[in-house]
Amino acid sequence: MGIDVGDAGRRSAEAPPAASPWATGGGPTRAAVELTAFAAAALAGTVPLALGDPTRFVGLPGAVAALVAVSASIRLGVRSGLFVALLTGVVFVTLSGAVHDDLGPAERGAIAVPIWLAAAAVAGVAADRYRRRSRALLVQLIGERHEAEAARGALERVLESAPEIQREGPVTVVAEGVCVAALDTFGGDAAALWDAAPDGTLTMIARVPHSPTLPLGMVTHVRELDDLGSQLATRRVSFIPDVERSHPELWDRYARSAGTRSVLRIPIAGDESMRVLTITWEERVADPRAAVEGVAQRFADQAALALEQARRSELQAETSALHDRLEAALLPRVVVADPAVRVTTRYEPGEDRLLLGGDFLDAVELRDGRIAALVGDVAGHGPDAAAMGANLRAAWRALVLAGLPLPEVLRAMHEALVSGRSSSELFVTLCTVSVARDRASADVVCAGHPAPLRLDGSLCEIAVPPGPPLGVADDPHWSVRTVPLPPHWSVVLYTDGLVEGRAAPDSRERFGLERLLERLAEAVEVGGGVLDETGLVRLLDRVRAANGGNLADDVAVLVISTG
Template sequence: MSERSLLEPSSRGNPELDPLFDQSPIAMVFLDRELRARRTNAAFRRLIGLPDEEIIGRRPSEANGLSIRYWATTRPIHWRTSDGTAWDERTLAEQVIGRGVPVVNMHVEWIRAGKRQVLSWSGYRVTENGRVLGALLCFIDFTDHAQTITQAHARLDLLERAGSQVGATLDIHHTARELADLAVPELADRISIDLLDQVLQGETPPRAGSGALRFRRVALRDSATNTKIRYEVDDLITLPVTSPHAVALLRGKPSLARNPAEVGGQFSDTPDVAEAFLARGVHTIMVMPLVARGVTLGVASFSRAEHPEPYGEADVRLVSDLASRAAVCIDNARLYTREHNMAVTLQRSLLPQRIPQVPGLRIAHRYEPATQTAEVGGDWFDVIPLDTGQVALVIGDVTGHGIHAAALMGQLRTTTAALARLGCPPEEIMRRLSDVVAEHDDEIGATCLYALYDPESRRCRFTSAGHLPPALRHPGGSVELIDVPGGMMLGVGPSRYPATDTELPEDSVLALYTDGLVEHPGQDIGTGMSDLARTLTASSARSLDQLCDSVLADLGAGARDDIALLLARTTAGTAR
């Protein structure tokens, strides 16, 4: 059989095989050893949009009149595999034709008439009686399939980033902003996140038929910086049950507007809002309910203006997955905020509501709960006047956080006051307190500092259960940390709690504090106590209240733990 009979329709031999080439739905082209096209089928000519006379006899790089990246360019042809490996005419000639190594399922991109296409092509060497004739290349257009794969990868990537970027803190507003930052501009040109005001207040969410709904806007992001559509962050929004927000929330299903007419129709009750959206260029809106653990928290509204494609079912599925993940994070923050507020309320209710005035001392105090990024602990203090004329100054810190720690703190404060009024010595009080803590679980403990002050002698007896030493500012301004023998923490086992006596000069200031004031991440606690001494020395405050404020301003900013601070200034008294 001659070479010509292989390159052109058969005139003898097996003419019935010609339709297999010409009628194949797979685009095919036969190249000779010089990479010149010798035969094409109809599928190939349709694929590249050229007749045979523009193809036959030319190499890929020699074809004219075609503005595509693959078959006709003024530069040599470049194929690129899915792993990024580049090919050109030389490698095609050397590998496929020269060495006979076939290529299977290699990908190539081209642009034709402004439209991107992705092709899968395979090529193998053609021989006859040991003689190399050329190579046959086969092409399949799988642009739609490739686009689906690309979109799937992009969606998985977005969901993966949502897992690491949304919910980094237990703050509702911050979590909502993280979702907004992730959505714009990849999913939307504008997003607003509105939570039910009842949910934010810790109340039960409303049910269908309950009338207008109250939303609080917690996050807003728009790719256009000069756009304003009525409501901003922190605004309270009251909407009728017919609004898209209410419909999506009450039905538990997304509300979708696919074109400008539907966008305008969604806001028929608020024509000014509809007008603002349309003026912004919004042509599609998706309102997605935020539901977590069976609780409907609010809605997220996604809209597109610059992005040309309307939202479709694939977008609904993606946003639904994204909203579900974000809703769980927002709900975690909501539950934490509720428990945090409950613990703060409980702790404040268990602390002294009024500090009594006692002879020989002026008292000032401060309590600062942990910030929203940390849990409330069990810091406490008390001032207990005794029938003997003495006064007990107490400060303590329960390890652990939350309501449990706050409840134990209240129990310790009540027990301390009762034992002190019964006349128990400080050492005995500490042992009793240790027994109280030991009755709780093994993972909790407490520290305590008990100071018994006699205004007549100005003598003060200190007993410590693992607590930080008190600071004493002398009338001249110098500060010393009083060395109190440290017994073991409360609740960790039997211990002795030795006492030490110190005379407090007139007009001196005694400072009792918890570790939240002096302990900071990445800093040795000794450095914090030195900073406290320096602040007490340098402060020009004229009153104890001003001194409290000065100490907290210098040392308490950004504290991650509770802070209790008790200052006592000695006043004139008759020494024995």
């Protein structure tokens, strides 16, 4: 069902105007007045003859008064006509009595009768005028009530169509729901939704029902659609009653093949987008804007909200997919074939940020049985830092798989950073470990990064020769420290975000390495001497609790364990 405003429009068209009946150019009312005036004049002329004194013309003042009263009612209105009739009647009777004191009752009547006849005629005119006005007002009220009922019904249908508009899914699905709801609300044979680009390009994103002559994705321009550009700019609802007659070019290009005769256009303005909804009829229909303009605006608001929500959901889905890819790049899937070795990783973004930090980690088992691991931190945050971290992680993996010694791996990564960074202030800290095939020792190299921790019944920081971060020195060098390992051990590599939080929610003191070792000992004790994934999660929970919430910086942790 749609809005039916044709009947109300027809009733309004049939209603007579509320202007004075004298301005209509004639009619029975004016004829009656003129006849009465002539009758009064004739009566005024014949009465003296009947009295046998044709020279006195005592009825002439009455005839003049009657004509003055009628003229006043025509020019000044009915009330003025009645007042003039009564006033002139009194004046002429009084003057006639003073001038002709010998006038008898019959002669005085000859003067007064035409005047009172004129007053009666004017009263009749008044009754007829008010009757016409009352009828016109009644017709107008009936028409307005019909339009109001139609608009209220349409508004109810807008509310009922809300579930159809608020479809779940991408913009194209919601757009199709908007078209279905538009047909239910406004009627019509077809509805289409067009996306308007800033350059004026229009792209059809939905149409109900589908049409082979107007396929989805078809593109046109506002300049090809007459005044649509200005209508979109002002967000005005527009209507074309007969496309063939008023827009022949539009008829030849689109409407003829689609069987479109009348078109209603409703702009739908979002926060950052503009669209236009077109509702078409195959037969010519009356202009519905008077009844539907307010409803159309309510409908457009609901449609804009639903489309904006769908657009934001699409953007969120795209952003989530991007973050998943970044997460895959920053947190690669670590697989170690040796069942005696376990690699556990954890990455958490800083406060109020998604996975767009500069921390990165990786681990890989080499063909000779060695296990190499890496944790690094790019100075800064955001997409550039995340991209640099992903690139360096990929470079590290390729270099260690090629069998290069760790110092040469770091030098090649340094050169890649210097040649590819966008700012000379960008630098990277990292720590890399290579565990021997027999798991009895490990080579450790640090480039301006916190040294790894060793758990082998006790907790300690591995002493590593200091080395510069990547991207700082012109000719950097790094030394390797070979560390012996007992039969059962764990090596923890981490970024500085793990120790730079607050020691307590209201404290300015840093969490620090000493507290980290204490919390690690608690996590290992609870885990039965093993720092597994559950223990790592428990450790991070304790660090966050001490900080009073999420940590300000990103955190990356990698644990290699045996036993």
